[in-house]
Amino acid sequence: MEPFTILTGLVAPLDQINVDTDQIIPKQFLKTIKRTGLREGLFFDWRKKKDGSPDPDFFLNQPRYQSASILLTRDNFGCGSSREHAPWALLDQGFRCIIAPSFADIFYNNCFQNGVLPVVLKADEVLALMKHALATEGYRLTVDLAKQTVTAPENIVYRFEIDPFRKDCLYRGLDSIGLTLQHEQAIAAYEARRKTEAPWLFGDVRA
Amino acid sequence: MAGKTLFDKIWESHIVREEPDGTTLLYIDRQLVHEVTSPQAFEGLKLAGRKPRRPAATLAVPDHNVPTTDRKLPIVDQVSAKQIRTLEENCRDFGITFFGMDDIRQGVVHVIGPEQGFTLPGTTIVCGDSHTSTHGAFGALAFGIGTSEVEHVLATQCLVQKRPKTMEVRVEGTLSDRCSAKDIILAIIGKIGTAGGTGYVIEYTGSAIRALSMEGRMTLCNMSIEGGARAGLVAPDEKTIAYVKGRPLTPQGELFERAMKAWQSLKTDPDARYDVVVTLRAEEIAPQVSWGTSPGMVLGVDQKVPDPQTITDTKTKSATERALTYMGLSPNTPITDIKIDKVFIGSCTNSRIEDLRLAASLAKGRKVAATVHAMVVPGSGLVKQQAEAEGLDRVFRDAGFEWREAGCSMCLAMNADVLQPGERCASTSNRNFEGRQGAGGRTHLVSPAMAVAAAIEGHFVDIRHWS
Numbered sequence: 078m079e080p081f082t083i084l085t086g087l088v089a090p091l092d093q094i095n096v097d098t099d100q101i102i103p104k105q106f107l108k109t110i111k112r113t114g115l116r117e118g119l120f121f122d123w124r125k126k127k128d129g130s131p132d133p134d135f136f137l138n139q140p141r142y143q144s145a146s147i148l149l150t151r152d153n154f155g156c157g158s159s160r161e162h163a164p165w166a167l168l169d170q171g172f173r174c175i176i177a178p179s180f181a182d183i184f185y186n187n188c189f190q191n192g193v194l195p196v197v198l199k200a201d202e203v204l205a206l207m208k209h210a211l212a213t214e215g216y217r218l219t220v221d222l223a224k225q226t227v228t229a230p231e232n233i234v235y236r237f238e239i240d241p242f243r244k245d246c247l248y249r250g251l252d253s254i255g256l257t258l259q260h261e262q263a264i265a266a267y268e269a270r271r272k273t274e275a276p277w278l279f280g281d282v283r284a
Numbered sequence: 285m286a287g288k289t290l291f292d293k294i295w296e297s298h299i300v301r302e303e304p305d306g307t308t309l310l311y312i313d314r315q316l317v318h319e320v321t322s323p324q325a326f327e328g329l330k331l332a333g334r335k336p337r338r339p340a341a342t343l344a345v346p347d348h349n350v351p352t353t354d355r356k357l358p359i360v361d362q363v364s365a366k367q368i369r370t371l372e373e374n375c376r377d378f379g380i381t382f383f384g385m386d387d388i389r390q391g392v393v394h395v396i397g398p399e400q401g402f403t404l405p406g407t408t409i410v411c412g413d414s415h416t417s418t419h420g421a422f423g424a425l426a427f428g429i430g431t432s433e434v435e436h437v438l439a440t441q442c443l444v445q446k447r448p449k450t451m452e453v454r455v456e457g458t459l460s461d462r463c464s465a466k467d468i469i470l471a472i473i474g475k476i477g478t479a480g481g482t483g484y485v486i487e488y489t490g491s492a493i494r495a496l497s498m499e500g501r502m503t504l505c506n507m508s509i510e511g512g513a514r515a516g517l518v519a520p521d522e523k524t525i526a527y528v529k530g531r532p533l534t535p536q537g538e539l540f541e542r543a544m545k546a547w548q549s550l551k552t553d554p555d556a557r558y559d560v561v562v563t564l565r566a567e568e569i570a571p572q573v574s575w576g577t578s579p580g581m582v583l584g585v586d587q588k589v590p591d592p593q594t595i596t597d598t599k600t601k602s603a604t605e606r607a608l609t610y611m612g613l614s615p616n617t618p619i620t621d622i623k624i625d626k627v628f629i630g631s632c633t634n635s636r637i638e639d640l641r642l643a644a645s646l647a648k649g650r651k652v653a654a655t656v657h658a659m660v661v662p663g664s665g666l667v668k669q670q671a672e673a674e675g676l677d678r679v680f681r682d683a684g685f686e687w688r689e690a691g692c693s694m695c696l697a698m699n700a701d702v703l704q705p706g707e708r709c710a711s712t713s714n715r716n717f718e719g720r721q722g723a724g725g726r727t728h729l730v731s732p733a734m735a736v737a738a739a740i741e742g743h744f745v746d747i748r749h750w751s
Binding site for chain 2: 093095105107151242256271274275276278
């Protein structure tokens with residue numbers, strides 16, 4: 078996984094609440110057995126007008142947001158389905174950071190598995206940033222994971238919270254399975270204890 | 285020392301180790317796997333040269349992407365066929381139990397887990413599917429995960445988790461005639477909102493919850509995620525034990541007796557405290573119908589579609605306007621005036637035998653309206669077999685419903701069961717997002733009883749007063 082340290086990037090604003098993962102990537106793109114190339118499915122239904130032609134008003138169809146790496150959005154982003162195809166598609170489009178007042182739990186977790194940083198800022202802070210991002214072409218922010226800050230060009234610094242463990246894993250780009258496997262002894266000891274406490278949990282479903 | 289909640293007891297008995305910041309390595313007893321969210325996980329294992337730690341604790345089944353038409357015919361969609369074949373190959377390579385499309389035990393992953401006795405009280409269960417919360421009906425801590433975490437559990441039988449907070453949702457009293465678990469959970473989501481449960485595990489308590497059957501409790505816990513909670517729980521009781529007993533994967537004999545003793549202690553202590561408590565009265569819950577594009581956009585069938593002009597909060601107002609435009613509804617339209625084109629009875633929310641029995645009892649001797657296309661998709665091959673043994677398929681067919689093979693079907697419309705743009709569907713599924721049942725399709729979430737009545741009348745009716 079690619080480490081996340083400091084990112085200075087163009088901001089793409091999606092001024093909408095409750096954006097669910099069905100919108101981020103619709104079902105027809107879930108038939109793949111790969112995790113790459115999902116960019117074409119990102120916001121697939123929203124990118125088009127009813128007649129199927131590209132909707133020039135949709136933010137990701139606008140030239141000014143083409144190289145954006147920071148997605149700025151509203152409450153409860155990523156709700157609904159657990160599909161990890163959602164962060165895969167966002168990453169494939171070039172987004173490394175998503176800023177919102179709140180995220181759905183599963184989506185939030187999935188971001189960390191893919192080197193994408195979800196940043197929670199206060200609702201009024203997001204609103205202020207949203208206004209600037211919509212009004213100012215080329216609006217860029219700097220996200221510093223170590224310092225847990227988002228710095229705006231108006232020289233305002235916003236601070237965000239993040240679990241120390243998650244932060245460390247993301248900052249160093251650690252393989253989380255490899256990390257857990259370092260605790261093999263603890264896992265084996267747990268299993269040995271549970272086998273005496275609750276032996277019915279260790280039946281073989283293949284029997 | 286304060287007592288413990290049901291959640292605390294399950295969580296604490298699964299801690300392998302903790303980081304200084306409280307991040308926990310949690311042991312996972314069981315994993316369910318399906319074709320859509322697993323191929324990249326198996327690929328990850330292969331690339332890293334890793335093996336599943338306990339293949340014997342994993343059960344796999346294709347459900348999301350399978351056709352619900354004649355199983356003897358080949359799958360037309362080659363991409364779907366490849367995904368299903370990939371699951372079968374991965375299971376063979378890694379020694380994981382696989383129920384294929386020609387297996388009577390095949391079905392929606394959250395239907396077959398309980399049906400096989402794979403789902404047991406007090407366990408931790410995960411699946412790469414957000415509706416894994418369903419299994420909480422048994423007093424299991426069950427939640428949906430992403431594909432990377434599917435791989436993590438396969439490789440380590442553990443997950444890295446932050447301890448969630450607890451929310452009690454207490455529902456006291458008696459439901460109105462023909463109202464069901466679906467109406468309770470939709471009313472709860474309407475009350476707490478789609479993010480109300482974010483960061484929480486919900487425990488459902490109260491006399492109205494105790495009164496629910498296991499099927500009802502599964503419907504209830506299933507939609508916890510629509511309220512933002514990854515998991516919902518109902519404490520096990522004699523109904524739970526009666527349901528679990530004697531199933532193929534349930535422990536037998538002396539082991540069952542031991543397990544049963546342990547399960548009886550799985551309840552919240554009287555002096556335990558939840559972080560948040562929400563209460564509802566069952567009598568006040570009308571049959572629910574969602575009108576918008578988020579499960580929280582839901583009302584009693586006796587209400588009218590909201591008017592954005594009366595909403596002051598700007599973000600709610602714009603979301604309401606957008607939803608009404610998408611749904612093709614005018615403000616202040618009575619819900620019972622909404623005409624429908626399709627009816628879907630199925631999904632991990634409402635496709636179990638009890639749902640089908642209830643739906644059939646209302647469909648019996650009636651006819652689906654000429655303007656409506658209606659289908660019933662049983663949750664599993666075994667549910668289908670049972671329904672057919674009871675003659676329910678005849679009742680549905682005689683009334684004009686299509687009777688299909690088991691799968692997720694039109695809940696997410698990944699297979700060929702799709703709404704056309706502008707089509708309006710009364711659906712017993714769990715999500716009414718834009719395009720969920722097909723691009724441009726319009727979904728109204730309802731109970732099986734409400735879906736049958738809508739199919740017959742061609743529009744929503746208040747089933748409390750429907751003769």
